[in-house]
Structure formats: structure tokens, C-alpha cells
Amino acid sequence: MTQDTSTYYVWIGGSCDYGHKExxxxxxxxxxxxGNIISRDVISDLHTTEFRMMLTLMVKVMQEIPEGSDILFLTNAAYIQNFDKTPTVKSANPDLIIQCIEEKKRHNSV
Known part of the structure; x- marks a missing residue:
């Protein structure tokens, strides 16, 4: 993959242990x-899902990357593909999707 030097490439992934009550x-x-790795971050919590953690981290990343930037999130989790679509009553994590929508407005492209 050829990278554009002005774009922030954000490789993101998650995991969840559904086998335990926690x-x-x-x-x-x-x-x-x-062309350089500028940051790494990991978050986790109990009684939650990897998708909630991924959206939480996406909000954090969009807050920390300079306003007006171009951001490309790269993942194998199709769930976050619609992170910027207005949530419906059936949407999981609508609070975080709304935060993603708001943070996306600060940037040139996400």
C-alpha cells in the first residue's frame, strides 16, 4: 500500500472474551x-464489547489528531464501517456513534 504523507493511518482492532461473565x-x-508510527494505544474494560472499545478509541484518536486532518481507519471489523451514520433505535452503542459523528466534523476527511 502506498501511503499519502499527509494522511493519518489508524490501524484499529478489538477483541472480546464472551466466555466469561465479566x-x-x-x-x-x-x-x-x-511513514512513521507516531502513537500506539490500548484500552479495555469489563462488562463491555470490543465494538464499544473500538468506538471509544476512535473518538479518542479523532480528538487527539490535529483539526483539519485526513484520517483513514483501517480494520477487519466491518462493524465500524458505519461509524458515521446516524444511529437508529436498533443501533448498538448510539452514544459513541454520535460522538464519532461530532469528532469527524473537526477533520477534512475520516
């Missing part, structure tokens, strides 16, 4: 910019 969820990111 159902621990977690997510991790690696952020690349101008």
Missing part, C-alpha cells in the same frame, strides 16, 4: 503519519 472487551490502535 466479558472483557478491548481495542488497540497504531497510528502512522508521514
Amino acid at each position: 466479558r472483557a472487551g478491548g481495542a488497540a490502535v497504531v497510528i502512522e503519519h508521514n
Whole structure:
């Protein structure tokens, strides 16, 4: 993959342990910019899902990357493909989707 030097490439993934009552969820990111890894982050919590953790981390990343930037989230989790679509009554994590929509407005493209 040829990277544009002005774009922030955010590799994001998550995992959840559905086998235990605590159902621990977690997510991790690696952020690349101008050909260099500039940041890594991992978050986790009990009684949650990997998708909630991934959306939480996406909000955090969009808050930390400079306003007006181009951001490309890269993942194998199809769930976050619609992170910027207005949630419906059937949407999971509508609070975080709304936060993603608001943070996306700060950037040139996400």
C-alpha cells in the first residue's frame, strides 16, 4: 500500500472474551503519519464489547489528531464501517456513534 504523507493511518482492532461473565472487551490502535508510527494505544474494560472499545478509541484518536486532518481507519471489523451514520433505535452503542459523528466534523476527511 502506498501511503499519502499527509494522511493519518489508524490501524484499529478489538477483541472480546464472551466466555466469561465479566466479558472483557478491548481495542488497540497504531497510528502512522508521514511513514512513521507516531502513537500506539490500548484500552479495555469489563462488562463491555470490543465494538464499544473500538468506538471509544476512535473518538479518542479523532480528538487527539490535529483539526483539519485526513484520517483513514483501517480494520477487519466491518462493524465500524458505519461509524458515521446516524444511529437508529436498533443501533448498538448510539452514544459513541454520535460522538464519532461530532469528532469527524473537526477533520477534512475520516
